[in-house]
Amino acid sequence: MKKILSIIVCLCFLSSLWAQENISIGTRQKMYSPILKENREYWVYLPPSYNALGLSKTSYPVIYLLDGAENFQSVAAIQQWLSKGPYTHIPEMIIVGIVNTDRTRDLTPTQSSIQRNGKTLFANSGKGDNFIAFLKDELIPEVSRNYRTQDYRILIGHSFGGLMAIQILLKHTELFNAYVALDPSLWWDNKRLHNEAADILTRKDFRGRSLYLAQASDEAAMSKDTALSVHWATIKNFSANVLPQSAKAGLLYQSEYYEQEDHGSIPIPATYDALRFIFKGITLPVKNLPDNPALITQHYHAVSSRIGFQLIPSEQLLNDIARYCMSLEKWQSARTILEMNLKNYPGSTSATALLKELQKK
Amino acid sequence: MKKILSIIVCLCFLSSLWAQENISIGTRQKMYSPILKENREYWVYLPPSYNALGLSKTSYPVIYLLDGAENFQSVAAIQQWLSKGPYTHIPEMIIVGIVNTDRTRDLTPTQSSIQRNGKTLFANSGKGDNFIAFLKDELIPEVSRNYRTQDYRILIGHSFGGLMAIQILLKHTELFNAYVALDPSLWWDNKRLHNEAADILTRKDFRGRSLYLAQASDEAAMSKDTALSVHWATIKNFSANVLPQSAKAGLLYQSEYYEQEDHGSIPIPATYDALRFIFKGITLPVKNLPDNPALITQHYHAVSSRIGFQLIPSEQLLNDIARYCMSLEKWQSARTILEMNLKNYPGSTSATALLKELQKK
Numbered sequence: 001m002k003k004i005l006s007i008i009v010c011l012c013f014l015s016s017l018w019a020q021e022n023i024s025i026g027t028r029q030k031m032y033s034p035i036l037k038e039n040r041e042y043w044v045y046l047p048p049s050y051n052a053l054g055l056s057k058t059s060y061p062v063i064y065l066l067d068g069a070e071n072f073q074s075v076a077a078i079q080q081w082l083s084k085g086p087y088t089h090i091p092e093m094i095i096v097g098i099v100n101t102d103r104t105r106d107l108t109p110t111q112s113s114i115q116r117n118g119k120t121l122f123a124n125s126g127k128g129d130n131f132i133a134f135l136k137d138e139l140i141p142e143v144s145r146n147y148r149t150q151d152y153r154i155l156i157g158h159s160f161g162g163l164m165a166i167q168i169l170l171k172h173t174e175l176f177n178a179y180v181a182l183d184p185s186l187w188w189d190n191k192r193l194h195n196e197a198a199d200i201l202t203r204k205d206f207r208g209r210s211l212y213l214a215q216a217s218d219e220a221a222m223s224k225d226t227a228l229s230v231h232w233a234t235i236k237n238f239s240a241n242v243l244p245q246s247a248k249a250g251l252l253y254q255s256e257y258y259e260q261e262d263h264g265s266i267p268i269p270a271t272y273d274a275l276r277f278i279f280k281g282i283t284l285p286v287k288n289l290p291d292n293p294a295l296i297t298q299h300y301h302a303v304s305s306r307i308g309f310q311l312i313p314s315e316q317l318l319n320d321i322a323r324y325c326m327s328l329e330k331w332q333s334a335r336t337i338l339e340m341n342l343k344n345y346p347g348s349t350s351a352t353a354l355l356k357e358l359q360k361k
Numbered sequence: 362m363k364k365i366l367s368i369i370v371c372l373c374f375l376s377s378l379w380a381q382e383n384i385s386i387g388t389r390q391k392m393y394s395p396i397l398k399e400n401r402e403y404w405v406y407l408p409p410s411y412n413a414l415g416l417s418k419t420s421y422p423v424i425y426l427l428d429g430a431e432n433f434q435s436v437a438a439i440q441q442w443l444s445k446g447p448y449t450h451i452p453e454m455i456i457v458g459i460v461n462t463d464r465t466r467d468l469t470p471t472q473s474s475i476q477r478n479g480k481t482l483f484a485n486s487g488k489g490d491n492f493i494a495f496l497k498d499e500l501i502p503e504v505s506r507n508y509r510t511q512d513y514r515i516l517i518g519h520s521f522g523g524l525m526a527i528q529i530l531l532k533h534t535e536l537f538n539a540y541v542a543l544d545p546s547l548w549w550d551n552k553r554l555h556n557e558a559a560d561i562l563t564r565k566d567f568r569g570r571s572l573y574l575a576q577a578s579d580e581a582a583m584s585k586d587t588a589l590s591v592h593w594a595t596i597k598n599f600s601a602n603v604l605p606q607s608a609k610a611g612l613l614y615q616s617e618y619y620e621q622e623d624h625g626s627i628p629i630p631a632t633y634d635a636l637r638f639i640f641k642g643i644t645l646p647v648k649n650l651p652d653n654p655a656l657i658t659q660h661y662h663a664v665s666s667r668i669g670f671q672l673i674p675s676e677q678l679l680n681d682i683a684r685y686c687m688s689l690e691k692w693q694s695a696r697t698i699l700e701m702n703l704k705n706y707p708g709s710t711s712a713t714a715l716l717k718e719l720q721k722k
Contacts, residue, residue, distance in 0.1 A: 023388065074442050272629060
């Protein structure tokens with residue numbers, strides 16, 4: 001008995017050493033989905049301030065990421081980098097990477113198998129509606145229960161995931177605030193979604209919704225692969241002729257062509273650009289703030305009304321800018337900024353401490 | 362005693378649970394540096410194939426990353442993404458992120474303090490030579506001892522780190538094969554390195570060395586900050602007038618201006634572009650290989666002679682392409698590719714298994 005206990009202690013100790021020296025970027029979470037009738041895994045990234053000592057327990061927008069396991073690391077890195085102060089290009093956000101079990105089944109809106117080289121491809125496709133119900137009724141509520149989330153959600157999808165992102169934008173518009181479709185498989189099922197889109201985009205209200213559409217280079221031009229060339233031409237037409245029809249519906253969109261990127265490589269540069277597009281205008285002119293702290297409110301007001309959601313600067317960011325003003329002996333500006341911070345984060349101990357420091361000047 | 366033991370078991374068990382559910386991208390390593398007379402931490406990322414079952418134990422080029430803690434996550438993500446097959450844009454590499462203790466001391470080549478707002482800045486600068494000796498005589502040998510490394514090394518540095526990258530390129534050229542300088546602080550010490558560069562670049566042999574220089578937008582134009590405007594103008598002049606003088610010295614270089622990026626945001630897009638620049642030509646025209654497998658050798662030969670270092674395609678990549686040929690019933694091409702793989706990785710069990718599968722056809 002004693003021996004077994006010793007072995008357990010040793011194993012656990014080794015394992016805890018392993019934990020200490022590992023560089024972790026998130027955690028694996030599991031849930032059972034009654035809708036999909038299976039266990040699902042999702043990976044969660046929390047921004048550095050989430051559990052930081054001395055900062056208020058605030059809430060965060062959430063990025064939902066399709067093909068979670070493949071894209072989690074890069075989106076977390078982009079998010080971490082772009083949200084760093086003082087030149088923040090996006091707010092700090094929680095990332096939820098949805099790990100696939102059967103991506104063809106989940107990410108395609110309709111059933112459509114294809115015969116190629118004597119084999120049936122995509123036989124198990126077309127259960128996208130089930131997957132959307134899982135997102136809406138199970139995953140999003142689960143994440144909201146377990147983490148401090150704001151009601152601002154971004155959906156990022158690549159390839160079949162991009163098809164799913166556009167499907168949700170068109171048919172379940174309210175589910176997310178912003179959509180990122182990376183080289184989406186709009187060729188699916190004889191371009192069905194592409195063909196339905198024009199009508200929906202003129203009919204429905206898309207105010208407060210954003211879409212970033214990224215298209216990779218034309219691989220078909222080199223290889224003369226018919227399927228690839230339909231893939232390319234469909235996105236091209238969607239971007240050039242279908243999306244512009246949403247003008248009156250209020251959809252905020254941008255589409256970019258990435259000539260240097262192929263279908264596989266496009267996610268990193270396009271996700272980077274997409275997140276910057278969504279929060280365009282959020283970056284503060286830091287050097288001008290000591291003379292004009294009112295620019296902070298103006299900036300955040302402008303970006304909030306652009307995206308239809310009230311964003312406020314992070315507690316850390318305003319503390320840092322106040323400290324910057326103090327280093328230039330711009331006491332009044334520092335005070336204004338710290339009071340703004342206390343209004344945004346009532347009871348903020350960090351802003352209160354800095355205000356006390358100010359009183360000594 | 363029993364109680365204490367139980368508590369230890371519990372704590373260790375909890376900690377091991379924590380380890381299991383964490384998403385890890387690398388490990389923290391420690392070493393004592395007799396040269397710097399201090400403990401140094403470095404973070405290590407190993408590519409997925411490093412410990413993969415069924416693949417040969419091969420060796421890898423190494424990326425050395427300055428400001429390691431800040432940049433590790435994003436460079437690891439970019440590396441992981443761009444080296445994924447079948448369209449690989451860079452080889453799989455080990456990443457070593459060097460964590461700072463005193464970055465001003467280590468990354469500046471000369472002592473140069475500055476008075477600003479009544480304070481002395483950079484008082485402890487100018488110990489760059491010590492840091493270079495640490496890299497050369499301690500860190501690189503330590504990494505080579507502990508990991509399966511190839512003698513192809515890339516140095517990536519941002520800001521002061523970019524200054525250090527150019528210092529090493531000019532003064533210790535052989536230490537790395539490729540250098541990435543992200544918005545480097547060439548203004549340092551009255552542009553001393555910038556001023557020395559032209560002479561060195563015409564005099565020394567830079568064949569087999571690459572440099573990617575990235576410049577951020579002109580923040581000074583907005584804020585009228587004199588220091589910032591010297592920073593910007595110095596890189597601009599280095600890129601436009603100094604670097605071209607290396608034409609006869611054989612330096613392979615590219616310099617890019619990132620108008621949309623500021624000094625803080627430039628690392629992600631520029632590192633992405635830099636790695637693609639260094640290994641330009643490595644991406645295989647996958648769709649054409651079933652008809653012409655000789656293109657693989659041609660491509661790798663071209664990129665190897667461009668960078669002056671022999672690269673070979675990864676074992677996994679050739680297996681995957683062979684499988685692709687088999688799916689199209691191009692048996693002879695599959696055989697040629699697998700035999701190439703066996704020649705590159707003698708005794709490869711995965712290539713041997715696939716060749717056996719082929720014999721049944």
